[in-house]
Amino acid sequence: MVEGLKHTVFEKPIWARVEDSNENFDLYLLNYDKIDIGLLENGLASLEKMTKSIRQSFSRQALEAFKKFFNDIHNPDYTPVLKYRAYFVLSKWVKPASDLSPYKNSPLKHEAEKFWDILFCAPLNKRLDEWDSNGRIVPENFNLWWNEQLKCQQQSVEIWPEDKFKNIQKSRQEQAKKLSREELRKRAARAPRKAVIRYVSSKQRERNEEVSEYAKRRAAGICELCNCAAPFFSKDGTPYLESHHIVWLSKGGEDAIENTVALCPNCHRKMHVLDFKQDRLVLTQKVK
Ligand SMILES: [Zn+2]
Ligand SMILES: [Zn+2]
Numbered sequence: 001m002v003e004g005l006k007h008t009v010f011e012k013p014i015w016a017r018v019e020d021s022n023e024n025f026d027l028y029l030l031n032y033d034k035i036d037i038g039l040l041e042n043g044l045a046s047l048e049k050m051t052k053s054i055r056q057s058f059s060r061q062a063l064e065a066f067k068k069f070f071n072d073i074h075n076p077d078y079t080p081v082l083k084y085r086a087y088f089v090l091s092k093w094v095k096p097a098s099d100l101s102p103y104k105n106s107p108l109k110h111e112a113e114k115f116w117d118i119l120f121c122a123p124l125n126k127r128l129d130e131w132d133s134n135g136r137i138v139p140e141n142f143n144l145w146w147n148e149q150l151k152c153q154q155q156s157v158e159i160w161p162e163d164k165f166k167n168i169q170k171s172r173q174e175q176a177k178k179l180s181r182e183e184l185r186k187r188a189a190r191a192p193r194k195a196v197i198r199y200v201s202s203k204q205r206e207r208n209e210e211v212s213e214y215a216k217r218r219a220a221g222i223c224e225l226c227n228c229a230a231p232f233f234s235k236d237g238t239p240y241l242e243s244h245h246i247v248w249l250s251k252g253g254e255d256a257i258e259n260t261v262a263l264c265p266n267c268h269r270k271m272h273v274l275d276f277k278q279d280r281l282v283l284t285q286k287v288k
Pocket of ligand 2: 245
């Protein structure tokens, strides 16, 4: 897998497949902007170089077809849907990349796989490994392979439900609290420095901005819980307060001015962490 493609979310497939009456397959490039053409061209250049230096050559026809493909892409008359005779081309160039015996450790195989990754933005997890007597891809294999590619393109990223994400994070937090300071220091020092990226789907409630703005105007720069002035001014010059629902929307509270207060960030956090009944009573009095 080529670095940088791993975390890309593909909502739509990049390629569409159309079969003609002669059982040839055309792949149509649907989402041109999803493919890094610069990377692809570099990949092709490496492949060409390898093909010259290695006796078992990468198909000339395949190289020519890919060059034509790039020309088409750079053509000013280019349309987003680009027809591409994939069946022909794939049958000519896949074999060296997939046939493990003579090419197992060859740089050609490595380059061809890299090129493949960039072209399809999906890992080569299912190889096309059978050909007919003319060295062409067997149509049934193409179907199997294609379905696999489609799956990879559409599900290249696992989307977690928000609960799963929060629960895992929370249980790790609890584990961390149990460790001694010395143990924590050791573990923290050797932890990977790059945060793991997760894609999470969450349910969001749309809130009424007029209700929120009204609560802030009513508060006039003073937190409705601690009665202190807002800690700073926003860039637009207004005192910074946050709106909060006394009875949370997630607990069935209404998005209405009788349930909405304006709080300083500290008090807002406090309400979300502790939500003391006493504090709720104070706020309820304020909105009356
Ligand atoms: Zn406050
Ligand atoms: Zn809140």
